[in-house]
Amino acid sequence: MLSYLLEKEFKQIFRNTFLSKLLIVMPVMFIIIFPYVTNQEVRDVKVGVVDHDHSPLSRRLVEKVGASPYFRLSDVSATYPGALDAVAEGESDLVLAVPRGFEHDLVRGEVVEVLVAANSVNGTRGTLGAQYLSTILSDYSGELREAAGAVPGAVLPVFRTETGFRFNPTLDYKVFMVPGLLVMLLTVLCCAFTALNIVGEKEAGTIEQINVSPVPRALFILAKLLPNWIIGLLALVFGMLAAWLVHGVTPTGSLGTILLFAVLYVCVVSAAGMVVSNYSNTMQQAMFVMFFFLIIFMITCGLFTPIKSMPDWMQWCVSVNPLKYFVQALRLIYLKGSGFAELLPEFAWLCGFAVVFNVWAVWSYKKSL
Amino acid sequence: MKDSVIYADGLTKRFGLFTAVDHISFEVERGEIFGFLGANGAGKTTAMRMFCGLSIPTSGTGRVAGYDIASQPEEVKRHIGYMSQKFSLYEDLKVWENLRLFGGIYGMRGRKLARKSNEMLRDLGFEAERETFVRALPLGWKQKLAFSVAIFHEPKVVFLDEPTGGVDPVTRRQFWELIYRAADRGITVFVTTHYMDEAEYCDRVSIMVDGRIEALDTPRNLRTRFGAETMDEVFQQLARRATRQSD
Numbered sequence: 001m002l003s004y005l006l007e008k009e010f011k012q013i014f015r016n017t018f019l020s021k022l023l024i025v026m027p028v029m030f031i032i033i034f035p036y037v038t039n040q041e042v043r044d045v046k047v048g049v050v051d052h053d054h055s056p057l058s059r060r061l062v063e064k065v066g067a068s069p070y071f072r073l074s075d076v077s078a079t080y081p082g083a084l085d086a087v088a089e090g091e092s093d094l095v096l097a098v099p100r101g102f103e104h105d106l107v108r109g110e111v112v113e114v115l116v117a118a119n120s121v122n123g124t125r126g127t128l129g130a131q132y133l134s135t136i137l138s139d140y141s142g143e144l145r146e147a148a149g150a151v152p153g154a155v156l157p158v159f160r161t162e163t164g165f166r167f168n169p170t171l172d173y174k175v176f177m178v179p180g181l182l183v184m185l186l187t188v189l190c191c192a193f194t195a196l197n198i199v200g201e202k203e204a205g206t207i208e209q210i211n212v213s214p215v216p217r218a219l220f221i222l223a224k225l226l227p228n229w230i231i232g233l234l235a236l237v238f239g240m241l242a243a244w245l246v247h248g249v250t251p252t253g254s255l256g257t258i259l260l261f262a263v264l265y266v267c268v269v270s271a272a273g274m275v276v277s278n279y280s281n282t283m284q285q286a287m288f289v290m291f292f293f294l295i296i297f298m299i300t301c302g303l304f305t306p307i308k309s310m311p312d313w314m315q316w317c318v319s320v321n322p323l324k325y326f327v328q329a330l331r332l333i334y335l336k337g338s339g340f341a342e343l344l345p346e347f348a349w350l351c352g353f354a355v356v357f358n359v360w361a362v363w364s365y366k367k368s369l
Numbered sequence: 370m371k372d373s374v375i376y377a378d379g380l381t382k383r384f385g386l387f388t389a390v391d392h393i394s395f396e397v398e399r400g401e402i403f404g405f406l407g408a409n410g411a412g413k414t415t416a417m418r419m420f421c422g423l424s425i426p427t428s429g430t431g432r433v434a435g436y437d438i439a440s441q442p443e444e445v446k447r448h449i450g451y452m453s454q455k456f457s458l459y460e461d462l463k464v465w466e467n468l469r470l471f472g473g474i475y476g477m478r479g480r481k482l483a484r485k486s487n488e489m490l491r492d493l494g495f496e497a498e499r500e501t502f503v504r505a506l507p508l509g510w511k512q513k514l515a516f517s518v519a520i521f522h523e524p525k526v527v528f529l530d531e532p533t534g535g536v537d538p539v540t541r542r543q544f545w546e547l548i549y550r551a552a553d554r555g556i557t558v559f560v561t562t563h564y565m566d567e568a569e570y571c572d573r574v575s576i577m578v579d580g581r582i583e584a585l586d587t588p589r590n591l592r593t594r595f596g597a598e599t600m601d602e603v604f605q606q607l608a609r610r611a612t613r614q615s616d
Contacts, residue, residue, distance in 0.1 A: 012462070
């Protein structure tokens with residue numbers, strides 16, 4: 001019986017011209033255009049410098065900052081308050097203050113503190129600018145070490161800096177966003193498609209003819225789910241190709257692991273779409289309910305903002321968001337090249353969601369009222 | 370209930386405070402054409418949906434094809450055909466694809482399914498429309514096709530909910546010929562209609578008023594009992610008693 005139901009679903013899908021367009025347009029929108037929009041990289045940060053040391057080493061530091069593509073030296077003030085005035089007037093975003101005795105302390109191998117003050121009105125620009133600046137400082141310290149290391153017996157200069165951008169050293173947002181956007185793509189496409197498909201049958205009245213036939217509920221749901229795998233995986237392939245061709249972003253980890261997670265994830269979101277459609281009588285109702293949940297899930301899934309910086313109670317709530325686990329898994333595979341063994345927790349969570357949503361979908365689909 | 374295919378005893382369906390179907394009891398025998406009449410909102414469709422296992426009764430018992438409608442709705446579904454008021458074949462599938470789908474659902478396979486499809490299309494004179502999308506068929510043809518799909522798997526009973534609504538007189542006539550042919554094959558026909566000339570075609574007729582069955586007999590006996598010339602007059606006399614607002 002399943003083969004007949006599947007045959008019907010596939011025929012309907014292939015004859016649906018809207019869906020085939022959607023299948024092309026959505027990956028293009030999500031993967032080609034969105035990374036530019038969601039790019040949070042900052043360039044051309046204006047830096048005001050206050051050099052209290054006026055030594056060769058401090059001048060080299062300032063030159064190095066000025067040479068970076070991210071920074072532009074906008075202001076050189078004699079005093080720190082003067083530099084802050086420039087920030088107040090909007091002439092600079094960051095202040096780099098080099099203390100008196102900078103070279104002296106460096107040469108003697110003491111810990112040197114450099115003051116970086118950031119204008120946080122535009123939070124991203126300020127914090128990211130400050131992070132870039134500290135990267136440059138640590139580079140500089142590295143150079144000095146090497147230079148000093150060449151001379152035996154010399155004291156190694158030490159900077160206190162904090163950097164930790166492993167796996168995406170340039171903090172490239174495209175690399176970071178692409179896996180997340182692939183998740184969004186699969187979520188919106190598969191969830192919307194299933195929800196609208198079943199409600200469409202309700203509106204057309206055809207579901208009545210199925211309900212009065214001896215088709216088992218689980219089989220009907222399965223026949224709706226299987227084509228979704230193909231649709232989801234096609235969209236995933238389009239998306240990954242687009243990411244590679246346009247942004248040069250390719251996964252570090254294995255394609256097999258990505259595929260495995262995608263198959264599982266489509267199963268979760270399709271079932272969620274079916275649950276929505278089982279409680280809706282019209283397309284409008286299904287759309288509103290679905291987007292209500294989709295928006296909440298997307299905002300909280302860690303795609304745009306790190307989950308770790310959410311309040312504890314929110315982090316706890318987010319642990320029941322299936323998107324979170326797929327975003328995490330895809331990012332780890334794409335950026336870090338994590339293997340399946342490292343992703344077992346995510347896999348287990350997604351399996352759990354798949355079971356819950358599918359059981360719920362079959363249970364909430366009532367053939368008799 | 371020697372050979373009764375449909376059996377109802379005190380069958381009731383309530384939606385909240387509203388009693389849509391109020392203790393109806395009757396039996397329909399094998400091969401009978403049973404007309405189920407009533408004004409809009411009298412509860413015909415609700416009653417029919419209970420017999421089809423689509424709606425679980427609030428109280429009372431009902432059996433269709435020997436299965437209890439409350440406890441074995443899926444068994445009931447295996448042995449009935451149903452044609453809803455709203456056309457419900459897949460419009461984006463071709464004629465033969467709809468037959469194949471529903472044949473497959475009822476367990477027909479391969480060559481048997483193909484042969485049966487061809488026979489049915491020939492009987493209907495639809496051979497030329499095999500490859501036509503169902504949405505492109507005229508309404509009358511759609512209704513005939515829907516009926517044929519409903520009896521495609523040779524069910525014991527077929528339930529028809531206003532099958533000829535909006536259809537021209539010639540096609541209605543042809544439709545009733547199909548119904549007679551099905552009844553001759555032993556398929557019990559349970560049909561609702563608003564056309565009183567169609568009521569005359571039935572072996573027996575029940576008239577529902579406000580969720581209750583007010584009259585049940587052959588059309589001839591009903592006319593005699595109500596002193597009426599036509600079934601239309603019988604219906605008018607009974608339907609006027611309704612207190613319910615029709616929709």
